[in-house]
Amino acid sequence: KNQVEQSPQSLIILEGKNCTLQCNYTVSPFSNLRWYKQDTGRGPVSLTIMTFSENTKSNGRYTATLDADTKQSSLHITASQLSDSASYICVVSPSNFGNEKLTFGTGTRLTIIP
Amino acid sequence: NAGVMQNPRHLVRRRGQEARLRCSPMKGHSHVYWYRQLPEEGLKFMVYLQKENIIDESGMPKERFSAEFPKEGPSILRIQQVVRGDSAAYFCASSQSQENYGYTFGSGTRLTVV
Numbered sequence: 001k002n003q004v005e006q007s008p009q010s011l012i013i014l015e016g017k018n019c020t021l022q023c024n025y026t027v028s029p030f031s032n033l034r035w036y037k038q039d040t041g042r043g044p045v046s047l048t049i050m051t052f053s054e055n056t057k058s059n060g061r062y063t064a065t066l067d068a069d070t071k072q073s074s075l076h077i078t079a080s081q082l083s084d085s086a087s088y089i090c091v092v093s094p095s096n097f098g099n100e101k102l103t104f105g106t107g108t109r110l111t112i113i114p
Numbered sequence: 115n116a117g118v119m120q121n122p123r124h125l126v127r128r129r130g131q132e133a134r135l136r137c138s139p140m141k142g143h144s145h146v147y148w149y150r151q152l153p154e155e156g157l158k159f160m161v162y163l164q165k166e167n168i169i170d171e172s173g174m175p176k177e178r179f180s181a182e183f184p185k186e187g188p189s190i191l192r193i194q195q196v197v198r199g200d201s202a203a204y205f206c207a208s209s210q211s212q213e214n215y216g217y218t219f220g221s222g223t224r225l226t227v228v
Contacts, residue, residue, distance in 0.1 A: 004156070036219075041221070041222075041224075042221050042222070043118070043120075043205050043207075043219030043220050043221045043222050044157070044205075044219050045219070046217065046218075089156065089157075101159040101162075101170070101172075101173065102157075102159065102217075104149075104156035104157040104158070105156055106154070106155060106156040107156065
């Protein structure tokens, strides 16, 4: 069964600190992995998309890594800001094409405190 | 350039009533996907539509649920004879082509069945 597991479930850190969120997946075949940010009451917003041949991708203070051999990904957030408080969702796609369903993790709820 | 528009944002229905959720994709997008998010769970795929065609409805319950994406107008997700278990956030995403890199989500409709 295709699954995406994220850890930790929740995380609280002080403003300005760094943090790393983890994602393990068993989706096969595998085409691409995305990290989304979902603010409370809003839809998910894409942060990064990586194919199996990419090891790392950055988007500002967000850096995602991917190890397709071990089926693990991480999202590193540097110099956290209060606006980073949100759920971060790891999503895996078996295909680049829309008729293959995305598999969503349940997310890590990140809280930044001043 | 408006993003994916969903309405209403919040919908309250009594058990047994019908719920109609609307999704207007981004301009130029002809592929629409519906997802359901139960409390404390990840998003689950329901149905994938192109203009006037249902491409994949494997994630949608066989009874009471239906979806359409007419030639003119928004995509509609219809839930007949709602039950308490239908209470969830329903998200719509759209993309320009079958290639799902450009997936964009709406802000969702929160359905509460009382």
